[in-house]
Amino acid sequence: MQIDLIKGHGSGNDFLLIDEISNDYVFTEEERANLAKLLCNRDTELGADGILFVMKSSHAAGRMRVFNSDGSEASMCGNGLRLVARYICELRGLDEAVIETMKANLKVSKQDDIYPQVHTYQVEISPVLFELKALPLNLNKPTLFNEKIKELSEELRFTALAVPNPHLISIVETEQLENNLQKQLSEKVNGPNHLFPDGVNVSFVKPLGKDSIYVRTFERGVGFTNACGTAMSASSLVTCLTELNEYEKVIDVYNNGGKVQCVVHKLDGTYTIDLIGNATYLYRASIQVNLGEKTFSNLSRTNLSEQATYEKLQEDAQEMIKQSL
Numbered sequence: 053m054q055i056d057l058i059k060g061h062g063s064g065n066d067f068l069l070i071d072e073i074s075n076d077y078v079f080t081e082e083e084r085a086n087l088a089k090l091l092c093n094r095d096t097e098l099g100a101d102g103i104l105f106v107m108k109s110s111h112a113a114g115r116m117r118v119f120n121s122d123g124s125e126a127s128m129c130g131n132g133l134r135l136v137a138r139y140i141c142e143l144r145g146l147d148e149a150v151i152e153t154m155k156a157n158l159k160v161s162k163q164d165d166i167y168p169q170v171h172t173y174q175v176e177i178s179p180v181l182f183e184l185k186a187l188p189l190n191l192n193k194p195t196l197f198n199e200k201i202k203e204l205s206e207e208l209r210f211t212a213l214a215v216p217n218p219h220l221i222s223i224v225e226t227e228q229l230e231n232n233l234q235k236q237l238s239e240k241v242n243g244p245n246h247l248f249p250d251g252v253n254v255s256f257v258k259p260l261g262k263d264s265i266y267v268r269t270f271e272r273g274v275g276f277t278n279a280c281g282t283a284m285s286a287s288s289l290v291t292c293l294t295e296l297n298e299y300e301k302v303i304d305v306y307n308n309g310g311k312v313q314c315v316v317h318k319l320d321g322t323y324t325i326d327l328i329g330n331a332t333y334l335y336r337a338s339i340q341v342n343l344g345e346k347t348f349s350n351l352s353r354t355n356l357s358e359q360a361t362y363e364k365l366q367e368d369a370q371e372m373i374k375q376s377l
Contacts, residue, residue, distance in 0.1 A: 053077075053341045054351065058139070059100065060333040062131030064278030064309020064366070068092065069104045069135055073114060073143065079105075085123035086343050092121035097350055098337070101274050104132045106139055112157050113149035114140040120273035127154040128217050130177055130281020130327045137161075137173040138331035155179065155216040163328055166313065167365035170330045171358065177285040177325040180215050187218035190247055198223075198294060203247060204237045211290045215325070218252045218272070219286040223294065226377050229256055229268065238270035255283045259296050260376040264304045278309025285325040288314035306376075310362070311369040332362045 055077065058069040068091055070077065079087065084105065092100045102120045109115040116136045118126040133151065137160035140149050148161035158176040166172040182195045189196065189212050196212040204210070208222045220241070228234075238254040241247055251272040258266045269283040270276050284305045291297040303314045312329030338351040 053343070054338060055341055056336070056338050058333055058336050059098065060135045060331065061309070062134045062279070062281060062331060063284075063307055063312055063329055065129075065131035065280060066100045066334070067102050067104045067118075067129075067132050067135060068098060068100045069106060069139060071139070071143075072105060072107045083343055084117070084119050085125075086346070087341070088119035088121060089123045090341070090343070090346055090348060091339075094121075096348075098339075098348075101271075101277055102126070102129070102132065104129075104136055106136055109152040112152040113144055113146065115152040117154070122273045124273045125154075126217060126273065128156075128177075128215065128282055130175060130285055131279060131329070133158065133160065133175045133281065134173045134327070134329055134331040137175055138171060141173075151175075166311070166329060167361070167368075169361040170365055171332060172328065173331045174326050174328045175281075177215055177282060177327050178323075180213060180286075180289065180323040180325070182213050184212060186214040186216070187212055187248065187252060188250065189218075189220075189252070190249070201247070204240070205233065208233075211293070212252075213286055213289070215282045215286045215289075217282045218248070218250070219283055220248075220252050220254050221283075221287050221290045222254075222256055223290070223296070224256045224258055226258060229258055229266075229377065234268065234270060235276075242270070242272055253280060253283050255280070255287050257287045257291065258377065259291065260306065260372070263297060263301060264306070264376075265291055265297070266306045266373055266377065268308065279307035279312070281312070281327050281329070284312055285314055285327050289316050289323055289325055292316045292318075306369050306373050310366045311372075330362055330365070332358045334359055 105117040107115040118129040163172045242251040255269045269280040315326040335355045337353040341348040
């Protein structure tokens, strides 16, 4: 099977994008999972955090499905959605659109560059759910807001929410970022455990100053990533809930992959988040895949020049992190 694809990233969170709108690809569910495990393997010529399948929708401009590198499907991916937003908008000649995802139809739009010559898109992150059964998290209470989970840590406080991916957020100090605690507890809740039977994304959040935070995330099904879009959105919301930041104001969110911006909206007790950041293409490629033999070969590859300008944003973001932590 020959497949054309684009490799791109949002905040360094990299994906392979496969267009099923313009091409007549037909994949079974097993093939989607196996493609993700095969093509996203970092030991191969491609390697990525996941695959974005861009599909036709009966009621939206397009549909996004996300498969992690381990073959599992994610209900949502904010960084990936920005890439899909760009692809759909450019394909259909739009500046704004609605994209169908597993749990919701989400608004996306092209924005002014977050940094000179960096393609920038805004995507809606919703719904936001606080009920522990939505994650699920097995505790004898309906919600968890800025509280301790003794099985995980005697010192940290956590907030649990789904957006709709499940997230466990802790606001920390610099020394807690620098030790091994996040890795240990993230691996615990993403292995066999009674608290999070389906696993969970774990983020440590460090306020950097007014309207500015740093987020590091251990992503379910992936491990530590440069950035996780829904985690940065959920983290921004938690800082508003704890009154570290304000609703309706732009929050600069720094991560190991660069920087995004979030705006948290609260209306009648419900929340939505705007996630604004880069949608950068690295290259276009054509590959020949044999899923039966679990092999593929590159037929062609065209490198693009967008990464050079993104790296300037990344350098500035890393300098900000270095000065602030």
